Amino acid sequence: MARKSYVFTSESVSEGHPDKLCDRVSDAVLDAFLSVEENARVACETFATTGRVVVGGEVGLSKEADTKAMMDRVDAIVRDCVKDIGYEQDKFHWNTIQVQNYLHGQSAHIAQGVNRDGAGDQGIMFGYACRETPELMPAPIQYAHAILRRLAEVRKSGKEPTLGPDAKSQLSLRYEDGVPVEVTSIVLSHQHALESQTSDDIRAIVEPYIREVLPSGWITEKTEWWVNPTGTFVIGGPDGDAGLTGRKIIVDTYGGAAPHGGGAFSGKDPTKVDRSAAYAARYLAKNVVAAGLADRCTLQVSYAIGVAKPLSIYVDTHGTGRVEEARIERAVAQCMDLTPRGIRDTLGLNKPIYARTSAYGHFGRTPEVDGGFSWEKTDLIEALKKAV
Numbered sequence: 001m002a003r004k005s006y007v008f009t010s011e012s013v014s015e016g017h018p019d020k021l022c023d024r025v026s027d028a029v030l031d032a033f034l035s036v037e038e039n040a041r042v043a044c045e046t047f048a049t050t051g052r053v054v055v056g057g058e059v060g061l062s063k064e065a066d067t068k069a070m071m072d073r074v075d076a077i078v079r080d081c082v083k084d085i086g087y088e089q090d091k092f093h094w095n096t097i098q099v100q101n102y103l104h105g106q107s108a109h110i111a112q113g114v115n116r117d118g119a120g121d122q123g124i125m126f127g128y129a130c131r132e133t134p135e136l137m138p139a140p141i142q143y144a145h146a147i148l149r150r151l152a153e154v155r156k157s158g159k160e161p162t163l164g165p166d167a168k169s170q171l172s173l174r175y176e177d178g179v180p181v182e183v184t185s186i187v188l189s190h191q192h193a194l195e196s197q198t199s200d201d202i203r204a205i206v207e208p209y210i211r212e213v214l215p216s217g218w219i220t221e222k223t224e225w226w227v228n229p230t231g232t233f234v235i236g237g238p239d240g241d242a243g244l245t246g247r248k249i250i251v252d253t254y255g256g257a258a259p260h261g262g263g264a265f266s267g268k269d270p271t272k273v274d275r276s277a278a279y280a281a282r283y284l285a286k287n288v289v290a291a292g293l294a295d296r297c298t299l300q301v302s303y304a305i306g307v308a309k310p311l312s313i314y315v316d317t318h319g320t321g322r323v324e325e326a327r328i329e330r331a332v333a334q335c336m337d338l339t340p341r342g343i344r345d346t347l348g349l350n351k352p353i354y355a356r357t358s359a360y361g362h363f364g365r366t367p368e369v370d371g372g373f374s375w376e377k378t379d380l381i382e383a384l385k386k387a388v
Contacts, residue, residue, distance in 0.1 A: 303340075
């Protein structure tokens, strides 16, 4: 029997966190290639450290001249990302960092399977949805993101000029009867500009915004606050800690409340099922819950490299289902083409919509007019109801 009363914790990191900066660069490179050609192939990895950003991986456009022209743009893409995030530190400044570009053409052995509409790799991907928030996301990760997103807004607007780009949040929620009711602890480490600022000073800045984004009544007299618990946090970003693409996969997904297949998302074009099938799994799980077929849904799909059809579809409704899981499995396969091409076409993934996903979660976001976060739509409700 599932536990009903417990405390669960999730963390988030800001767009200025070293790993997230790398995710942003990798996805910005992807967007640049997709803006030239919707069938661009990109597997871009980024490494950042003091005064330096290194970009590498496999890319390809149908015309070799276009590929070379795009590679020549990488330096500017990196600097634009770092500038937008807000890094103008002595040892990590958008204008003075060294950018090294080691991108090269896609492997012909990988391309031979993908070009036949097969999956770009083997693997397992998970999607999840639940009724804890209006976005049908687990509450701890959704609100951990919301805290940092709000602090980034006031930092960038100039309202809180002493806040820096690098930050981490962590939220522990107490559940009663399976429903989040109270914040037991809040952890926030936020970079700041002045050596003289204390932990109490930073708490005075951030606390009003944290209270603003959390549901009324969740913060109580018993809530523990840990704001910059180690003290001074002036040196941040890649100058304080090296960053890599794909190191925050739990932050990117469900905050540990659901399984993760293991593959990272950022820097990968949508032929890579690590990304596109994980988006499809979230889309299906969210629509299952939105359709009232279950209050919680975990959905797994699996693939083999070069093979278009998924090898398996698995659904677990955690005892909350109103129909049998096997019927939901058949229904989702009926309602959506889960081949890599089918996923790309259904969700409109061959567009430059990825840089915006690189911070504050790939899921639980609002679908956008240009196709961004299309996997968050709930337009399969009636089809799923009919299919079961």
